[in-house]
Amino acid sequence: xxxxxxxxxxxxxxxxxxxxxxxxxxxxxxxxxxxxxxxxxxxxxxxxxxxxxxxxxxxxxxxxxxxxxxxxxxxxxxxxxxxxxxxxxxxxxxxxxxxxxxxxxxxxx
Amino acid sequence: xxxxxxxxxxxxxxxxxxxxxxxxxxxxxxxxxxxxxxxxxxxxxxxxxxxxxxxxxxxxxxxxxxxxxxxxxxxxxxxxxxxxxxxxxxxxxxxxxxxxxxxxxxxxxxxxxxxx
Numbered sequence: 001x002x003x004x005x006x007x008x009x010x011x012x013x014x015x016x017x018x019x020x021x022x023x024x025x026x027x028x029x030x031x032x033x034x035x036x037x038x039x040x041x042x043x044x045x046x047x048x049x050x051x052x053x054x055x056x057x058x059x060x061x062x063x064x065x066x067x068x069x070x071x072x073x074x075x076x077x078x079x080x081x082x083x084x085x086x087x088x089x090x091x092x093x094x095x096x097x098x099x100x101x102x103x104x105x106x107x108x109x
Numbered sequence: 110x111x112x113x114x115x116x117x118x119x120x121x122x123x124x125x126x127x128x129x130x131x132x133x134x135x136x137x138x139x140x141x142x143x144x145x146x147x148x149x150x151x152x153x154x155x156x157x158x159x160x161x162x163x164x165x166x167x168x169x170x171x172x173x174x175x176x177x178x179x180x181x182x183x184x185x186x187x188x189x190x191x192x193x194x195x196x197x198x199x200x201x202x203x204x205x206x207x208x209x210x211x212x213x214x215x216x217x218x219x220x221x222x223x224x225x
Contacts, residue, residue, distance in 0.1 A: 004151075033213070042113075042200065042216040043152065087151045094164065095140060095204050097214060099151030 002026045004100035006088055011106040012078055020073045020103045022088030031091045032064050032071045037102070038084045046073070048091070075105070083107045113217035115201050121223045122191055129187045130220045134203030141184050142214060143176055144200040145169065152200050152216075158184060159206070191224045198222075 003025040012018040022032065031050035035043035049055055049064035049071060061074040075082055085104050089097040114133045122128050134141050139160050144152035155174070156166045160181040170176075173191075178184040188195055198221050202214040 035216075042218045045213045045215070048213060089151070094157065094159070095206060095214060096142065096154055096157060096165075097152075097202075098154065101149070102151050 002090055002092070002098035004088055004090060004098065006086075006100045006103045008101065009104045009106070011108060013108050014078055014080060016078050017074065017076045018078060018105065020075075020086050020088075020105070022071045022073075022100060024069050024071075024088070024090050024100075026069075026090045026092065026098065028092040029066070029090055030093075032062070033089045033091055033097060034060075034062050034073045035087045035089060035099075036084050037087065043087060046086075050091075078107050080107050080109065113201055113203050113215050115199075115217040115220050117220055118218060119221050119223075121225060124193060124224055125190055127187065127189045128191060128222065129185055130199055130201075130222075132184045132186070132201030132203075132217060134182070134184070134201070135205075135215060136182075138203035138205045138215075139181070140204045140206050140214075141178055142202040142204075143184070143186050144202065144216075146198040146200055146219070147196075155186075188222075191222075193224045196222055196224045 006022045033048045034046040037043045047062040064071040085102040089099045142157040143155040146152040158178040173189045198219040200219045201217045204214040
């Protein structure tokens with residue numbers, strides 16, 4: 001089976017840096033993805049790590065350590081529009097994704 | 110192509126009624142997935158298709174649920190004899206799978222089902 005753990009809620013101020021951690025236990029693993037979801041919206045893809053290390057895409061970076069079954073999403077220069085839920089998801093066989101329960105990020109002015 | 114589209118966006122139905130949702134994936138995508146999301150939770154995998162073949166069904170998908178993708182393009186998800194516990198957001202996603210490579214999955218806006 002699949003099990004993913006991430007904090008339920010994080011609060012930070014505009015301009016700050018925030019890190020959202022994700023630990024996973026899985027029977028099949030091809031990579032770790034991160035999705036952003038605004039209230040009432042669809043999950044939108046942010047990043048994907050198949051190998052250990054850091055992937056950077058603009059203000060967002062994602063890290064993976066396969067040996068520790070751990071990853072994180074790093075959001076820099078926070079903006080109010082970054083307030084949303086963030087999900088880590090294990091990519092398993094046949095491109096199926098298994099999602100965590102999500103971290104609600106509150107960005108305050 | 111405008112991405113994955115789902116119809117309807119919202120559905121309110123009485124307990125015991127049947128409902129059907131439609132998903133139109135990105136046109137060149139050969140894989141199509143259905144997920145269910147309840148409030149405060151991440152999406153849960155229900156089933157997926159490779160072209161028109163349904164290759165896997167989650168244990169979450171009871172006998173009241175059936176999904177089809179008759180021509181390998183759009184898909185339908187039907188729930189028979191709806192129960193209040195079926196109230197959720199039903200998400201469709203699609204991706205392109207080629208030998209040795211998988212693209213990311215793109216999600217539709219979802220169909221929010223409320224069973225009263």
